[in-house]
Amino acid sequence: xxxxxxxxxxxxxxxxxxxxxxxxxxxxxxxxxxxxxxxxxxxxxxxxxxxxxxxxxxxxxxxxxxxxxxxxxxxxxxxxxxxxxxxxxxxxxxxxxxxxxxxxxxxxxxxxxxxxxxxxxxxxxxxxxxxxxxxxxxxxxxxxxxxxxxxxxxxxxxxxxxxxxxxxxxxxxxxxxxxxxxxxxxxxxxxxxxxxxxxxxxxxxxxxxxxxxxxxxxxxxxxxxxxxxxxxxxxxxxxxxxxxxxxxxxxxxxxxxxxxxxxxxxxxxxxxxxxxxxxxxxxxxxxxxxxxxxxxxxxxxxxxxxxxxxxxxxxxxxxxxxxxxxxxxxxxxxxxxxxxxxxxxxxxxxxxxxxxxxxxxxxxxxxxxxxxxxxxxxxxxxxxxxxxxxxxxxxxxxxxxxxxxxxxxxxxxxxxxxxxxxxxxxxxxxxxxxxxxxxxxxxxxxxxxxxxxxxxxxxxxxxxxxxxx
Numbered sequence: 276x277x278x279x280x281x282x283x284x285x286x287x288x289x290x291x292x293x294x295x296x297x298x299x300x301x302x303x304x305x306x307x308x309x310x311x312x313x314x315x316x317x318x319x320x321x322x323x324x325x326x327x328x329x330x331x332x333x334x335x336x337x338x339x340x341x342x343x344x345x346x347x348x349x350x351x352x353x354x355x356x357x358x359x360x361x362x363x364x365x366x367x368x369x370x371x372x373x374x375x376x377x378x379x380x381x382x383x384x385x386x387x388x389x390x391x392x393x394x395x396x397x398x399x400x401x402x403x404x405x406x407x408x409x410x411x412x413x414x415x416x417x418x419x420x421x422x423x424x425x426x427x428x429x430x431x432x433x434x435x436x437x438x439x440x441x442x443x444x445x446x447x448x449x450x451x452x453x454x455x456x457x458x459x460x461x462x463x464x465x466x467x468x469x470x471x472x473x474x475x476x477x478x479x480x481x482x483x484x485x486x487x488x489x490x491x492x493x494x495x496x497x498x499x500x501x502x503x504x505x506x507x508x509x510x511x512x513x514x515x516x517x518x519x520x521x522x523x524x525x526x527x528x529x530x531x532x533x534x535x536x537x538x539x540x541x542x543x544x545x546x547x548x549x550x551x552x553x554x555x556x557x558x559x560x561x562x563x564x565x566x567x568x569x570x571x572x573x574x575x576x577x578x579x580x581x582x583x584x585x586x587x588x589x590x591x592x593x594x595x596x597x598x599x600x601x602x603x604x605x606x607x608x609x610x611x612x613x614x615x616x617x618x619x620x621x622x623x624x625x626x627x628x629x630x631x632x633x634x635x636x637x638x639x640x641x642x643x644x645x646x647x648x649x650x651x652x653x654x655x656x657x658x659x660x661x662x663x664x665x666x667x668x669x670x671x672x673x674x675x676x677x678x679x680x681x682x683x684x685x686x687x688x689x690x691x692x693x694x695x696x697x698x699x700x701x702x703x704x705x706x707x708x709x710x711x712x713x714x715x716x717x718x719x720x721x722x723x724x725x726x727x728x729x730x731x732x733x734x735x736x737x738x739x740x741x742x743x744x
Contacts, residue, residue: 276300293417573588575588661699
């Protein structure tokens with residue numbers, strides 16, 4: 276079945292605006308590897324790309340230039356006499372071809388920009404000269420630069436301190452699919468999964484289009500996870516190391532931070548990460564955390580009522596979490612691991628946290644389900660010595676939703692003991708003074724809702740799995 280472009284409406288609107296503009300535009304597109312950046316640009320501009328070429332991973336200047344010459348010959352019919360040997364000449368050749376073209380708009384797409392910036396290649400300087408010295412003064416040029424190494428894209432393009440300072444006219448960070456977009460994507464593949472099964476797949480693969488493409492829609496969610504993650508030569512056994520080595524030059528350090536964060540679902544402070552990862556306390560660790568955050572592997576947040584120095588880092592990449600908790604710990608000979616364990620205590624421990632992560636990445640859907648999407652609000656977590664609340668929605672209408680998140684195979688049964696724990700959390704939150712005299716609305720988010728009982732009335736609001744789509 277042909278691939279279709281799912282979602283990405285806001286991004287497409289930006290690209291269309293730039294395409295229709297009477298001014299030159301330089302668009303920076305970045306996001307996690309495999310998230311669909313290249314597919315978005317190439318599919319949307321199919322038949323309208325003037326020139327496109329892609330950087331080569333771990334390559335030399337000579338090979339990159341050879342690749343450029345080959346693409347110029349194939350796409351713009353240059354002869355071997357016109358071949359270039361450096362990036363300044365390459366952009367001059369591209370400039371000449373643009374100037375001679377009668378097309379109303381010339382869309383130039385350069386993919387994997389960070390890979391082109393090899394040592395002593397002067398690629399950024401040549402790009403800067405091309406844009407500042409000529410292209411930005413034309414009304415017929417739309418330059419789109421794309422890369423998976425978000426730290427490079429942000430440092431060298433978006434926040435460039437040199438000649439490209441403030442030259443990027445639009446920036447597009449491509450995010451993973453939401454649950455709703457994932458459902459649409461899988462349906463296009465021919466899948467007929469229930470929302471529960473889609474959430475199961477999402478908790479392993481996230482909303483990463485390339486990962487979702489690996490799914491065999493004739494198999495169940497459990498079969499797919501087992502086949503793709505635990506069979507001999509399974510795709511996702513090797514993906515993790517490849518993913519990090521392609522993004523970060525000293526990826527072992529980044530992976531040490533990820534391994535540390537995987538041990539505590541609610542996140543860690545910087546000092547806790549340093550203790551577990553054995554990294555030094557200098558600027559290197561700061562850069563690693565920044566790069567992981569920019570690449571959407573982790574998030575940094577300030578707990579409700581806490582100061583900035585108490586910021587917490589949390590692993591938010593679903594595949595990384597699953598790899599570190601399951602794939603990396605399973606013997607290569609255990610090829611039926613998921614089929615044997617998907618209803619075990621180990622499974623429920625992982626699914627509980629992973630479902631919390633699903634909710635934390637779908638706060639806008641939760642606000643819509645609560646009917647407060649039009650009310651100003653901020654989402655936080657909250658910690659005290661006695662209790663922890665994973666999601667707090669602090670509203671401008673003087674209400675705070677304290678959200679309890681529970682994953683369950685059926686309707687969740689609220690026991691007397693658990694109801695008392697919830698009440699203790701509420702009391703701790705109010706007595707801490709962090710409620711700021713606002714009304715407190717206990718809210719439960721669970722897969723199929725609460726089983727009605729004498730204790731269920733403790734929750735004012737209920738949100739179910741369907742509301743997250």
